[in-house]
Structure formats: C-alpha cells, structure tokens
Amino acid sequence: MSLTLTLLGALVALLLLLLAWTLHSSKKLDAKGTFPNALESVGRAHVEFLPQIRQALAEEDEQFLSRAGAHLLCRRLQRERKQIALSYLKALREDFDSLLRMAKVIATLSPELGVGQELERLRLSIAFLWKYQLVQVALYAGYATMPRMAALSNSISGLSLRLEEAVKAMGERAALAAEMISPSDRSRVHFS
Amino acid sequence: MERLPLLVRWTWGVSVAAQLVLFAVLLVRGNFRRVPIFISYVVANFMQAVFVYMIYNRMRFGTLNSVVLAWSSQACIEILRAAAITEVLRLLLKPYQGIWGLGWRLLAGAFGLVLAVALIAAGHDFSWALALADRGIHLAFGIAVVACLLLVHHYSIPIHSGYKALLGGFCFYSCSIVLANALGGLLFVQGNAHFQTIWQSATMIAFVAVVLVWATALRLPLPQRIQPVEPQQADTTYWELSPQINGRLRELNDQLGRFWKPEVTRH
Numbered sequence: 157m158s159l160t161l162t163l164l165g166a167l168v169a170l171l172l173l174l175l176a177w178t179l180h181s182s183k184k185l186d187a188k189g190t191f192p193n194a195l196e197s198v199g200r201a202h203v204e205f206l207p208q209i210r211q212a213l214a215e216e217d218e219q220f221l222s223r224a225g226a227h228l229l230c231r232r233l234q235r236e237r238k239q240i241a242l243s244y245l246k247a248l249r250e251d252f253d254s255l256l257r258m259a260k261v262i263a264t265l266s267p268e269l270g271v272g273q274e275l276e277r278l279r280l281s282i283a284f285l286w287k288y289q290l291v292q293v294a295l296y297a298g299y300a301t302m303p304r305m306a307a308l309s310n311s312i313s314g315l316s317l318r319l320e321e322a323v324k325a326m327g328e329r330a331a332l333a334a335e336m337i338s339p340s341d342r343s344r345v346h347f348s
Numbered sequence: 349m350e351r352l353p354l355l356v357r358w359t360w361g362v363s364v365a366a367q368l369v370l371f372a373v374l375l376v377r378g379n380f381r382r383v384p385i386f387i388s389y390v391v392a393n394f395m396q397a398v399f400v401y402m403i404y405n406r407m408r409f410g411t412l413n414s415v416v417l418a419w420s421s422q423a424c425i426e427i428l429r430a431a432a433i434t435e436v437l438r439l440l441l442k443p444y445q446g447i448w449g450l451g452w453r454l455l456a457g458a459f460g461l462v463l464a465v466a467l468i469a470a471g472h473d474f475s476w477a478l479a480l481a482d483r484g485i486h487l488a489f490g491i492a493v494v495a496c497l498l499l500v501h502h503y504s505i506p507i508h509s510g511y512k513a514l515l516g517g518f519c520f521y522s523c524s525i526v527l528a529n530a531l532g533g534l535l536f537v538q539g540n541a542h543f544q545t546i547w548q549s550a551t552m553i554a555f556v557a558v559v560l561v562w563a564t565a566l567r568l569p570l571p572q573r574i575q576p577v578e579p580q581q582a583d584t585t586y587w588e589l590s591p592q593i594n595g596r597l598r599e600l601n602d603q604l605g606r607f608w609k610p611e612v613t614r615h
Contacts, residue, residue, distance in 0.1 A: 171490045
C-alpha cells in the first residue's frame with residue numbers, strides 16, 4: 157500500500173509540475189512564441205550564409221600552416237574553427253525552431269489537422285534535440301571533424317522561400333483572427 | 349447517532365459559504381452566460397453538500413444506505429465536472445478547429461484509458477471499489493486536463509487568466525483527491541481511527557481552496573466567445589505544407605546524425 161501511495165504521490169507531483177509549467181510559461185512565449193514573431197522569422201535561414209562559412213573552414217589553410225611549421229597559429233585556427241562550427245550548429249537549431257514555429261502557426265490556423273503529421277513532427281523534434289546535444293558534446297570534446305554542410309543549407313533554405321509566400325496569406329488570416337478578439341479582451345489574454 | 353467530527357462540520361460550512369460566494373461572483377459578473385455548465389456544476393455541488401450533510405445527520409454515518417445515497421449524488425457531480433472541463437476546453441480551443449479536433453480525442457482517449465485501468469483495478473468489494481473508482485476518475489481528470497494543457501502550450505494558444513484558473517483548479521482538486529484517497533486508504537488499512545476525519549478534511553480543504561481561487565479569478569469577466577475563422581485556403585495549405593516541413597525536418601535530422609562523419613568536400 158505504501159508503494160502505491162509513493163507511486164501515486166510521484167504521479168501527482170509530476171502532474172502538478174506539468175500543470176504549473178504549462179500555466180506559468182506565458183512570459184517566455186510572449187517573447188518568442190507569438191504569431192507575429194513566428195511569421196517574421198520565416199525565410200531568414202542561417203544556412204543561407206553557408207558559402208562564407210565553408211570558405212572560413214577550408215582545410216587548405218590548416219594544411220598550409222602545418223606545412224609552414226606555424227603550430228601555435230594552427231592550434232589557434234583549430235580552436236576558432238570549433239567556435240565557428242558551434243555557432244553554426246546553434247544557428248541551425250534556430251532554423252529548425254523557426255520551421256517548427258511556422259508549422260505550428262499553420263496548424264493553429266488550419267481547420268483540420270493530420271494526427272500522423274503532428275506526431276511525426278513531434279518525433280522529429282525529439283530526435284533533432286537528441287542529435288543536436290550529441291553533436292554539441294562531440295564538438296566541445298574536439299572529436300568531430302569539419303562536416304560538409306552544403307546539404308544542410310538546401311534542406312532549409314529551399315523551403316523558406318515557399319513558406320514565405322504561404323505565410324503572407326496565412327499572416328492576413330492571423331491578423332483577422334486577432335482582430336476578432338476585442339481590444340478589452342486582448343489586454344487580458346496571456347500566452348500559456 | 350454517529351455524528352460527523354467537528355472539524356469536518358466546520359470545513360463543510362466553510363465549503364458551502366465559499367460556493368455561495370463563487371455563485372454570487374458568477375452571477376454578478378455575468379460569467380454564468382459564458383460557462384453555463386460550470387455554473388450548473390457549482391450549483392449541483394452546493395446542493396450535494398447540503399444533501400449529504402442531511403443524510404449523515406439523519407442516518408447513521410457509514411451505513412449502507414447513507415453510503416449509496418452519498419456516492420450516487422457524487423456520480424452526478426463527476427458527470428457535471430467532466431462536462432464543465434470539456435466546456436472550458438471547448439471555449440478555449442473553439443477558434444482553432446483543427447487543434448480542438450485533436451484535443452477532444454486526446455481528452456477522451458486519456459480519460460477513457462486511465463478510467464478503464466482504474467475500474468479494472470478497483471476489484472469487487474463495494475466500499476473499497478468505490479474509493480478506488482473515485483481515485484481513478486480523479487486521476488483520469490488530472491491526466492486529461494494536463495494532456496490538453498500540454499497541447500495548448502505546444503501550439504502557443506493564448507489562455508485567458510479566468511480559464512487558466514478554472515482548468516488549474518480542476519486539475520489541482522483532482523490531484524488532491526487522488527492523494528487524499530490513497531492516504532485515507534493507507535490509514536484505514538493501518539487501523540487509524542481518524543482516517544475518515546483526515547480524508548474528509550483533506551478533500552474539503554482542497555475544494556475550498558480551489559473554489560476561492562475560482563471566485564477570485566472570475567471577478568474579471570471571461571472573454572467573449574470567438575467564432576472560428578472561416579476556412580478558405582488554410583485547409584489545403586496545411587495538407588500541402590505540413591508534409592513538406594516534416595520532410596525538411598527529417599532531412600535536417602538525418603544530416604545532423606551524420607554531422608561528425610568525415611566527408612569528402614573536394615570537387
């Protein structure tokens with residue numbers, strides 16, 4: 157019986173924590189989760205700067221420095237390249253989040269949702285976060301070699317143009333929906 | 349005649365007074381028009397409190413007749429509670445038809461699953477089964493409300509503070525009942541003479557707290573009902589873009605998985 161009580165206590169504690177989290181995270185969402193912010197961020201993928209990043213990470217420079225015997229400079233270069241790779245990884249995360257926000261806006265305004273599509277997106281988000289953490293740890297540990305990033309660029313920037321057009325139409329609908337809340341009500345509405 | 353302990357009677361009185369305050373707030377602020385099922389739930393709760401108090405005062409406390417009558421009235425309250433929760437969630441998600449479609453399925457699924465498990469586990473002993481079934485129902489309420497709130501949070505849907513208080517109150521009360529029932533059961537098994545007093549006081553104190561929170565939150569008028577946006581292109585846009593977004597996310601995921609593998613970059 158005491159085991160049942162412990163398990164129920166843990167379950168109830170979890171439920172109350174989730175309840176508090178969902179009801180009190182409105183401030184964070186106010187800053188980044190609103191429709192206008194989601195709409196503004198679409199179409200500005202960080203991977204668009206990939207050519208410059210690739211140029212900065214070219215292996216030839218490192219090889220040249222090694223051959224020239226500038227080992228200190230070479231190590232500094234490696235360190236700075238790692239920072240660039242980390243920054244780029246962070247930027248990819250922002251692109252991923254931007255796509256997710258956009259998908260949520262589309263889902264919110266849609267009169268019908270595909271459960272399969274939504275679950276697939278949830279699964280992808282969890283998988284991405286897991287891989288992201290792994291890559292980050294690998295980069296910090298100095299394990300990772302410089303990756304080829306061109307394909308990453310295509311995966312995001314190709315879609316952003318298409319989304320930009322769709323978002324213009326959806327944005328008008330979002331504005332219409334916002335207008336349907338009276339000004340007095342809107343002042344009291346919080347994002348959960 | 350076995351009477352209710354003084355502490356329970358006092359808490360009972362405070363509970364009835366708090367419900368009257370909530371009822372008055374709902375009437376004065378006009379919120380009863382927006383949440384008619386919720387006000388029915390409040391009225392039914394008040395009537396049940398009076399009804400059960402009369403039963404326990406006229407009949408011997410704990411007799412089969414008093415237990416059957418009290419738990420029968422409780423069944424009506426549980427049905428109204430489920431309806432009131434659904435009403436609030438519907439008001440919240442009505443403008444978002446797609447998410448409401450997903451939400452009510454989630455609510456029904458989570459509630460049905462947990463309730464089924466709880467009822468199977470309840471067993472056949474009448475009084476014991478009632479307590480376990482009650483605990484199961486409240487666990488199902490709690491899980492269903494949190495599941496829907498997670499969905500609302502996931503899609504960044506705005507929630508008015510009044511609705512936050514209503515849903516939070518329902519969930520908190522259900523969680524309190526689950527714990528109180530489990531604790532009461534444990535004390536009963538251990539032969540504690542005061543298990544009834546502790547159980548009843550715990551459940552009623554939690555209820556009074558929730559009713560007072562509701563009364564405070566509902567001093568402000570709830571927002572007008574928002575009509576759903578008429579679907580024009582959104583239905584086709586979702587089905588057109590959603591698979592593409594998922595495809596891109598999948599590609600991004602696959603490539604991230606190969607991030608540290610050395611690859612040839614020479615042309």
